[in-house]
Amino acid sequence: MLEVPNINSKDAKLKKLIYDVDESLFYEDSYSNEEFEHLCVCSGGTTSSCAKNGFTTLDLRKNYNKIHLDRKTNLVTIGGGVIMGDLLNHLQKHNRSFPIGLSKLPGAGYILTGGVSPLSRAYGLAIDNIESIKGFLGNGTFISLKKNQINPEKQLILEAIKGAAPFFSIITEIELKTIQSNPIMVIEGFVNLNELSEIIKLSEEFPENISLQWIYAQKIYIYIFAELNNLEDKSTEENLMLLEKFPALEKQFYENFNKINFFPKELNLYELNANNHSEVISLLGEDLKNDIPIFIKCLSEIMENKPNNSCYIASQQLGGKTKKLNHGASFFVHRKSTWKPWIYASWKKNDLQEKEVALEWIYKSWSKLKRFYPNIHLAQLHNHLNSHEEEITLAFGNRMNELKTLKNIFDPQGILPPL
Numbered sequence: 092m093l094e095v096p097n098i099n100s101k102d103a104k105l106k107k108l109i110y111d112v113d114e115s116l117f118y119e120d121s122y123s124n125e126e127f128e129h130l131c132v133c134s135g136g137t138t139s140s141c142a143k144n145g146f147t148t149l150d151l152r153k154n155y156n157k158i159h160l161d162r163k164t165n166l167v168t169i170g171g172g173v174i175m176g177d178l179l180n181h182l183q184k185h186n187r188s189f190p191i192g193l194s195k196l197p198g199a200g201y202i203l204t205g206g207v208s209p210l211s212r213a214y215g216l217a218i219d220n221i222e223s224i225k226g227f228l229g230n231g232t233f234i235s236l237k238k239n240q241i242n243p244e245k246q247l248i249l250e251a252i253k254g255a256a257p258f259f260s261i262i263t264e265i266e267l268k269t270i271q272s273n274p275i276m277v278i279e280g281f282v283n284l285n286e287l288s289e290i291i292k293l294s295e296e297f298p299e300n301i302s303l304q305w306i307y308a309q310k311i312y313i314y315i316f317a318e319l320n321n322l323e324d325k326s327t328e329e330n331l332m333l334l335e336k337f338p339a340l341e342k343q344f345y346e347n348f349n350k351i352n353f354f355p356k357e358l359n360l361y362e363l364n365a366n367n368h369s370e371v372i373s374l375l376g377e378d379l380k381n382d383i384p385i386f387i388k389c390l391s392e393i394m395e396n397k398p399n400n401s402c403y404i405a406s407q408q409l410g411g412k413t414k415k416l417n418h419g420a421s422f423f424v425h426r427k428s429t430w431k432p433w434i435y436a437s438w439k440k441n442d443l444q445e446k447e448v449a450l451e452w453i454y455k456s457w458s459k460l461k462r463f464y465p466n467i468h469l470a471q472l473h474n475h476l477n478s479h480e481e482e483i484t485l486a487f488g489n490r491m492n493e494l495k496t497l498k499n500i501f502d503p504q505g506i507l508p509p510l
């Protein structure tokens with residue numbers, strides 16, 4: 092058993108649990124191809140793919156958990172098993188921060204799969220802040236890659252690690268840029284569908300230091316996140332003033348990012364049950380603009396059909412700096428995206444019928460949302476689900492063939508999750 096936040100993975104009956112990356116990991120006969128068995132890697136343990144019945148898990152949390160901030164360069168080096176809350180706490184001691192996501196629980200998987208933060212519009216995705224990495228390819232080769240100091244072949248490997256690392260590498264160390272820790276204002280509260288529609292419209296005009304995140308579960312709850320990095324800045328004030336017409340929204344000041352808890356239990360937004368298993372699928376698309384009314388109608392229909400109270404749709408805003416390519420190329424290919432919605436469903440863990448209904452709801456909702464959000468953010472690996480092939484095609488787009496080539500060369504035995 093593995094003590095991890097994801098309940099599907101926590102319940103998995105493992106074949107073996109290991110803590111170190113050593114030669115035996117890469118022996119040819121360790122994984123049987125007929126059963127599509129591969130090594131599961133665990134960092135934060137927040138996904139359903141870090142442990143599976145009958146599979147071996149490499150748990151990076153014990154031996155790859157160091158965090159070191161270089162005070163001269165303000166670059167931080169973290170192990171491949173560090174969780175984002177620990178990173179933020181460490182940085183805060185030095186008045187620095189990092190664009191982590193909406194939860195402190197995810198580990199290095201957050202960074203390696205892209206990393207969409209409420210701060211991303213101002214500072215890019217998490218991958219845009221990678222300076223160097225160390226780790227092993229699926230064929231056992233040790234790699235140490237530093238941005239702007241590598242030949243073209245290694246450059247391609249680094250680009251693929253930024254967005255698609257889990258398919259061909261085990262990353263044991265990541266060096267990241269950090270940012271100055273600034274105060275934050277959050278405007279939050281329950282809204283109705285009409286208000287959500289108006290707020291989405293306003294948010295599509297937000298400056299880069301403001302972002303909208305919303306969740307529609309039993310009711311709709313929104314967070315407008317504004318980094319107050321320049322008190323002279325009139326545009327933040329003007330944009331936040333537009334929100335004063337929504338009576339239920341409340342303003343809160345936070346000294347820094349790690350004081351904020353998004354979607355806390357106390358809000359009772361959705362049913363949390365330790366006996367439930369779940370899956371989540373993340374989409375990507377551009378501004379809704381004139382389509383906001385049709386989108387709201389579609390959202391309302393989806394929510395009318397949800398099979399139980401734990402199911403929800405949520406969304407976070409990217410854009411701004413995440414649209415720019417000056418951080419260097421990566422395998423997060425849908426750079427035009429400005430919204431990342433996700434669809435979450437859960438079911439009683441041994442109830443196969445309920446599971447089928449919940450997954451069907453996810454797939455139906457996904458197909459309805461595709462016209463607005465045609466692409467995928469592969470934040471969760473679903474190689475145990477039928478949707479895997481379509482998800483990876485929609486996630487890696489025109490770089491899919493390069494990824495397949497890299498997989499063939501650097502993970503020829505299929506030690507890591509399949510493409």
Ligand SMILES: Cc1cc2nc3c(=O)[nH]c(=O)nc-3n(C[C@H](O)[C@H](O)[C@H](O)COP(=O)(O)OP(=O)(O)OC[C@H]3O[C@@H](n4cnc5c(N)ncnc54)[C@H](O)[C@@H]3O)c2cc1C
Nearest residue numbers: 134135136138141171192193194197198200201207257262
């Ligand atoms: C509550 C919550 C909130 C979230 N909010 C956001 C958000 O705001 N923005 C966002 O972008 N995402 C968000 N996510 C998604 C999350 O970032 C991804 O699912 C991420 O992949 C989880 O990483 P992990 O290390 O916690 O998961 P794990 O289950 O430990 O890892 C997931 C997979 O990633 C791979 N992996 C992890 N570490 C390594 C490594 N060191 N080397 C190679 N492969 C590795 C492995 O294949 C592993 O199975 C959220 C998830 C949760 C549960």
